[in-house]
Amino acid sequence: MSFAYWNTNIPEEKHTKECPEGLRNLDADDTAQLSMRDEDYKLMSWQEVKKIISEIACNTLPLSLTTALRREPIGRLQANAFRFEKDTKAKGRPFEDPSDLKIIGNDWPYGIDRDITHICVWTKFTYEEDPRTGDLTDRARALIDGYVDRTFRSEMKADDVRDPTSR
Numbered sequence: 001m002s003f004a005y006w007n008t009n010i011p012e013e014k015h016t017k018e019c020p021e022g023l024r025n026l027d028a029d030d031t032a033q034l035s036m037r038d039e040d041y042k043l044m045s046w047q048e049v050k051k052i053i054s055e056i057a058c059n060t061l062p063l064s065l066t067t068a069l070r071r072e073p074i075g076r077l078q079a080n081a082f083r084f085e086k087d088t089k090a091k092g093r094p095f096e097d098p099s100d101l102k103i104i105g106n107d108w109p110y111g112i113d114r115d116i117t118h119i120c121v122w123t124k125f126t127y128e129e130d131p132r133t134g135d136l137t138d139r140a141r142a143l144i145d146g147y148v149d150r151t152f153r154s155e156m157k158a159d160d161v162r163d164p165t166s167r
Contacts, residue, residue: 005035044112090125095147100124103151121147 006023007015023034044052091097106118127140136144 005031008035009038041111043114046113046116049112049116088124090123094123094125094127094143121151 004015004017004019006019026034090100092100095101101121101123103119103121106120112118127144128137129135129140130137
């Protein structure tokens with residue numbers, strides 16, 4: 001049997017011969033992340049995280065999946081974290097109606113310093129994208145940045161709040 005990446009960081013008594021369905025057919029990057037032993041990466045500092053966010057390279061944040069895999073399968077974790085109650089249709093324009101968004105703590109196990117609080121703002125509305133690049137339009141970025149200013153930056157030092165959509 002080849003290396004069972006899905007057993008990395010899992011106590012030996014919980015190892016399985018078969019790969020869980022939600023972890024099959026992963027690309028090389030995901031397999032590498034799952035294969036990384038907890039002791040082989042260092043937690044990223046706030047300065048390192050800000051640099052990654054400013055480069056919009058969030059897919060390079062290291063993960064520590066031990067907690068997630070012990071808790072429940074990845075697919076169910078995602079479904080529970082991102083669910084709105086029942087109504088998923090936006091009632092207003094972006095950021096107008098508070099019921100059109102949720103602010104939640106992100107407990108996804110990124111390898112970031114424990115003093116960093118990672119939150120997500122989940123919305124029922126979509127943002128304008130440039131059809132050529134798939135990236136957010138400047139107008140969409142301005143809407144998001146305005147919301148981040150009003151909701152988070154106004155309460156703390158601006159350098160302590162990073163918007164992953166800002167450039």
